[in-house]
Amino acid sequence: MKKIGRMLLLSAVFFALVFPAFANGQQEADGNQLALWHYESENGAMGKAWKVAMEKLKEKYPDLEINFEEKGFEQIRQTASMVLNSSEAPDVMEYNKGNATAGLLSSQGLLTDLSDVAKERGWDKILGDSITVTARYKDGIMGDGDWYGVTNYGEYVMVYYNKDMFAEYGLDVPKTFSEFEEVMAAFAAKGITPLAVAGAEYPAQQVFYELVLSQADEDFIKSYQLFQGDVDFHGPEFTFAANKMVEWIDNGYISADAVSMKAEDMGLAYTRGEYPMMISGSWWYGRFVEEITEFDWGIFNFPGNKYHPGSSGNLWVVPTSASNKEIAYDFIDITLSPEIQNILGNAGGIPVNADLNGISDPKIKELIQGFNDILDADGLAFYPDWPVAGFYDVLVAKVQDLMGKTKSADQVLTELGEEYHSGL
Numbered sequence: 001m002k003k004i005g006r007m008l009l010l011s012a013v014f015f016a017l018v019f020p021a022f023a024n025g026q027q028e029a030d031g032n033q034l035a036l037w038h039y040e041s042e043n044g045a046m047g048k049a050w051k052v053a054m055e056k057l058k059e060k061y062p063d064l065e066i067n068f069e070e071k072g073f074e075q076i077r078q079t080a081s082m083v084l085n086s087s088e089a090p091d092v093m094e095y096n097k098g099n100a101t102a103g104l105l106s107s108q109g110l111l112t113d114l115s116d117v118a119k120e121r122g123w124d125k126i127l128g129d130s131i132t133v134t135a136r137y138k139d140g141i142m143g144d145g146d147w148y149g150v151t152n153y154g155e156y157v158m159v160y161y162n163k164d165m166f167a168e169y170g171l172d173v174p175k176t177f178s179e180f181e182e183v184m185a186a187f188a189a190k191g192i193t194p195l196a197v198a199g200a201e202y203p204a205q206q207v208f209y210e211l212v213l214s215q216a217d218e219d220f221i222k223s224y225q226l227f228q229g230d231v232d233f234h235g236p237e238f239t240f241a242a243n244k245m246v247e248w249i250d251n252g253y254i255s256a257d258a259v260s261m262k263a264e265d266m267g268l269a270y271t272r273g274e275y276p277m278m279i280s281g282s283w284w285y286g287r288f289v290e291e292i293t294e295f296d297w298g299i300f301n302f303p304g305n306k307y308h309p310g311s312s313g314n315l316w317v318v319p320t321s322a323s324n325k326e327i328a329y330d331f332i333d334i335t336l337s338p339e340i341q342n343i344l345g346n347a348g349g350i351p352v353n354a355d356l357n358g359i360s361d362p363k364i365k366e367l368i369q370g371f372n373d374i375l376d377a378d379g380l381a382f383y384p385d386w387p388v389a390g391f392y393d394v395l396v397a398k399v400q401d402l403m404g405k406t407k408s409a410d411q412v413l414t415e416l417g418e419e420y421h422s423g424l
Helices: 003-018 045-060 073-084 099-107 115-120 163-168 177-189 202-213 218-226 236-250 256-260 263-271 282-291 325-335 338-346 362-376 391-404 409-423
Strands: 033-038 065-070 092-095 136-138 153-162 277-281 297-300 310-312 315-317
Touching: 033 045, 033 325, 045 065, 045 282, 045 325, 045 338, 073 092, 073 099, 092 099, 092 325, 099 136, 099 315, 153 163, 153 282, 153 362, 202 236, 202 263, 202 277, 202 391, 236 391, 236 409, 256 391, 263 277, 263 282, 277 282, 282 362, 297 362, 315 325, 338 362, 391 409
Parallel strands: 033 065, 033 092
Antiparallel strands: 092 315, 153 277, 153 297, 153 310
């Protein structure tokens, strides 16, 4: 028996012994309780909006006990398959979208098919086709098939910049890739590391992917993300990105200690004004609105790119073993209501069903405009770790190899290609 087969068998035996009710296909439902997990910070846009959504759900069900647990992104990502395959599964939870995450769980039969619910409740009318790409999966591959999740916001990767530092050194927002490098060179010449980067988690691989996308076209993205063609990891896209990451380290555009930095530490360092720029996602935006008080800041899309990492937001998923699915559906309904969407938008999120007349903050409008510009260009390229299961950890490790120069660019690309193609 292959190793993975033995692991699955052992897992099945373990859960049959520890959770016998689940093993028999039974899980006692309690109509007065709802178990809900998500991994958004309390003061972030989604965290604020979903807190109010829980209050609205309580108004509808006064006797309902909501057992909310804030989980870490990594905690859910690493344990989802095991937890959802047990009686410990929540009724509704936030989960990452993509083939390697929601797609994988859907193919394992761990997520409820929401197709009929989406039609009955009008979610398919609220969410447009480009947003629902990440909600629908067929044999674990996104973009087609049944609904296994519902998003209620958008997200994308952008460049955050310190306007005060730009003004101090007489620098303008770059419009092209070459201008972007000129700005970084100007900061480096003053002894300032231009980019805050976290190599130990997702941010560094998103910088790497922005560089890949600077050389990419639609055919490349469809091949890489949707398997509609062959992917050459020694082709111009990945080769450019790998060599450029090494060059940026050599030029001092990324600090040597960034290889071991975590995402949270990166964000805090930017918040303290230690770096003039940070390339990361819109999920930071709401926090920065509240937490950055010592300098003026703004955003711009990665210069010169038509395509950008981004998609719908993470998904609400309902585990197959959930006890209270109808109440879970009611909660999802509430998160899609204009009232909650406006809270999300005004707190710095990117709503998908807001009354835009209720969005007054010009900074929030700037955020939404950046997303709309990408949508208008059909420029959402999803995320680099999505295509195959386990690729997130592979990318973290290989980009760290590039940043730390423990392996050559050629070696890293070869190993990325081997992991990608074996994962198919």
